[in-house]
Amino acid sequence: MNLFYNVNGIGDVLLVQLTTARSQSVTIKSYGDVTAIHDETSDELVALNLFHASIYVDVEKLSGDELSEEIVKQLQEALHKNGADIQLEVDLSPKFVVGHVTKKEKHPNADKLSICTVDIGDETVQIVCGAPNVDAGQKVVVAKVGAVMPSGMVIRDAELRGVASAGMICSAKELALPDAPEEKGILVLNSDAVVGTSFKK
Incomplete structure (x- = not known):
């Protein structure tokens, strides 16, 4: 899982990439502040967009190269708060x-x-x-x-x-x-x- 956050470039939106594979076509489902992006062919969840990210996640800790357990937990809670029945499976090993x-x-x-x-x-x-x-x-x-x-x-x-x-x-x-x-x-x-x-x- 990779996170991208640039408040000056795209606003208070956290982009979450869940796979490195490229999808030819996608379907989009919205749950409040969460947009879930699925591969149309396999229905695999490939990415998430979390709007108003700073309400849910400590954005000051998003600048590092490695993903933390704390950020994953905050992101999981944000999904639940918005009614998205999605369970994140994350590899926290160093990259x-x-x-x-x-x-x-x-x-x-x-x-x-x-x-x-x-x-x-x-x-x-x-x-x-x-x-x-x-x-x-x-x-x-x-x-x-x-x-x-x-x-x-x-x-x-x-x-x-x-x-x-x-x-x-x-x-x-x-x-x-x-x-x-x-x-x-x-x-x-x-x-x-x-x-x-x-x-x-």
């Missing part, structure tokens, strides 16, 4: 984690891309990376599938030039870190960084 690049191979169809095998603690994933400085043995920051970047981009399972990629190895600039260098390249962490733990800015 930005320390990874260890265990293997790097040249992409067969692109000179500037590498295929990286990355240990992220609970699993090992394959990520296609275009950074010139990525290499085996590095500790890096991985945005897992489902993560929302500071730019608003959602990380999805992808295929880059015919090779599957699950996640993104991040640069300091992509993570919106202060004093991030302008030159291209991933953020390389200290060797004592613990694989699988949440990355904190």
Whole structure:
């Protein structure tokens, strides 16, 4: 589940994305301040809009990259108050984690891309990376599938030039870190960084 809140851009509305899949057509149901958006084909609930969000949710705590149990609870209560019989099932595991690049191979169809095998603690994933400085043995920051970047981009399972990629190895600039260098390249962490733990800015 990903949350988007920009009071200056769209007003006091909390946009809740429940899946990274894209729907071709949707149906909309309204419950007071809640709009539920369903995939028309599967009837799966794909998104919610919560109007007058600041009445229901502590919007000051919506700026972080990771979702909190407190916000989920407030959102669930908002659904019930508006008569929406919807039970949220939320993955609260961190979406930005320390990874260890265990293997790097040249992409067969692109000179500037590498295929990286990355240990992220609970699993090992394959990520296609275009950074010139990525290499085996590095500790890096991985945005897992489902993560929302500071730019608003959602990380999805992808295929880059015919090779599957699950996640993104991040640069300091992509993570919106202060004093991030302008030159291209991933953020390389200290060797004592613990694989699988949440990355904190």
